[in-house]
Amino acid sequence: MRSHSKVSSIRETGEGLYVIDLVDRRTLVVFICECYSFGLAEYYESVENLGDLDAVVINSNWCGYTMDAKFHCQEQKVGLYDIKGFMAALNLKNHWEYLTKREKEFLAQEQHN
Numbered sequence: 001m002r003s004h005s006k007v008s009s010i011r012e013t014g015e016g017l018y019v020i021d022l023v024d025r026r027t028l029v030v031f032i033c034e035c036y037s038f039g040l041a042e043y044y045e046s047v048e049n050l051g052d053l054d055a056v057v058i059n060s061n062w063c064g065y066t067m068d069a070k071f072h073c074q075e076q077k078v079g080l081y082d083i084k085g086f087m088a089a090l091n092l093k094n095h096w097e098y099l100t101k102r103e104k105e106f107l108a109q110e111q112h113n
Contacts, residue, residue, distance in 0.1 A: 006090045017050055022090070028054040030086075038065040038080070040072055055079035055095065057086045067106055 001007055001020065009021045020028045031046055031053050038058055047053060055078060058065055065080050073080040079089050079096040089098035099107065 001087070004087060004090055015050065024093075028095070030055045030057060032057050032059050034059050034063065036063050038063070039069045040066070043069050043073060043078075043080075053078055055081065055086060055089070058082050067103070070103060071107075 001010055006022050006024070007020055008023045011019045013019060016032045016034070018030045018032060020030055022028065029052065031050055033042070033046070033056055035042055035058070038056065043056065046056065056065075056073065058081070061082075064082070070080045074096050077094075077096045079086065079098065081089055081098070085098060085100055089095040092098055
């Protein structure tokens with residue numbers, strides 16, 4: 001993350017929580033999670049234990065998050081990503097709006113039904 005062109009600094013504050021300063025003067029509070037499956041319950045527990053978050057990043061290729069959690073977080077203006085998605089989302093002013101191809105397809109299918 002330190003080498004990302006939009007990141008000016010990163011500070012670890014403990015318990016998987018990081019404060020990331022961006023070059024456009026925004027600051028993101030990011031929880032790096034290593035849980036197996038991140039759902040709504042994990043989101044609420046994280047906010048209860050850590051406070052308000054701007055993003056949650058699932059830090060393992062073996063782990064993931066539910067679509068319910070993704071879209072709920074998005075409604076809260078909180079990004080929920082894997083590491084690749086987070087790196088892409090940093091390029092957006094409204095980072096929480098970033099969707100992967102799979103998420104876009106899921107959303108289109110849901111809206112179609």
